[in-house]
Amino acid sequence: MYLLAATATHTTINPGLLIFLLAAGRAVWYAALCAVRPFKRHRRCQGLGRLHAGGGRIWKPCKGWRGCRSTGVRLRLGRRVYAYLKRTRQAGQRRTY
Numbered sequence: 001m002y003l004l005a006a007t008a009t010h011t012t013i014n015p016g017l018l019i020f021l022l023a024a025g026r027a028v029w030y031a032a033l034c035a036v037r038p039f040k041r042h043r044r045c046q047g048l049g050r051l052h053a054g055g056g057r058i059w060k061p062c063k064g065w066r067g068c069r070s071t072g073v074r075l076r077l078g079r080r081v082y083a084y085l086k087r088t089r090q091a092g093q094r095r096t097y
């Protein structure tokens, strides 16, 4: 009963609105992050662009389907989505005649 009374008295702060604002804030922050720093360090090779091959001093380039093509950086997911949307939009605007 206390919880019910508490929610009834605090009508100025809507918890749903608060959650929405937090989510919107996070989305804005992520969008800004994608705009300012589109690349992040590749986790698999820790930004080195190469990997240890076995236990010795041998290095092999970070390649393959999960690799970063030896650049050491990966494009953020948000930025990849943005690039995809931009490409799709440009493809739609392209004249076909």
Ligand SMILES: [Zn+2]
Residues within 6 Å of the ligand: 042, 043, 044, 045, 046, 047, 048, 049, 050, 062, 067, 068, 069, 070, 071, 072, 073
């Ligand atoms: Zn890598």
